[in-house]
Amino acid sequence: MNDVAHLSAMVESFLFVAGEEGLSLKQLAALSVCTEGEVSEAIENLLTGYEERKTSGITLRQYSGVYQLVTKAEFAEDVKRLFENPPSKMMTQAALEVLAIIAYKQPVTRVEVDDVRGVKSERAIQTLASKGFIMEKGRLEASGRPILYATTPYFLDRFGLNSLEDLPPLLQEMEEDEDTDLFLTKFQDVLEAQEEGGNSV
DSSP: OOOHHHHHHHHHHHHHHHGGGOEEHHHHHHHHTSOHHHHHHHHHHHHHHHHHOTTOOEEEEEETTEEEEEEOGGGHHHHHHHHHSOOOOOOOHHHHHHHHHHHHHOSEEHHHHHHHHSSOOHHHHHHHHHTTSEEEEEEOSSTTOOEEEEEOHHHHHHTTOSSGGGSOOHHHHSOTTSOHHHHHHHHHHHHHHHHHTTOOO
């Protein structure tokens, strides 16, 4: 049996990495190799610590059987300022790759983005959405009705584009089986050129 404090810390780590998707009690039990009862006790311990600790800006909530780490309600207006005035900084390589794929293949689902990159993209998509570069553009009429993503007017503005037609015609120039790395490299060159011209991300 794991010590409650240690298990609470482990659960917190899992939930932090899981992000918005969260984890169910069953998933947490499997990941921590403990019983659901032990994990429930660890969750209660974790929640009590968050609520009692005045120096913590986050807490734990359960939505539809899924546990998530969330910001405390009293900081809602403060957190809102972050999204209204996002810090200007360079994108990570993962976010850049995802943005390139969405820009040229939109509207596109996360699974389709994953297929092009060969790795999962949910965290990069969350980052791009929070910065206002991409948005939900309906749902695909298929099993599970996955969300479709597309770029926003903010994306065009930040990269000095009047419309998507101003993007270099990479897809027309490439064969279907051409190396995806070349596709992403070309897109990165375009964005870097824009950044050098004063439109840094």
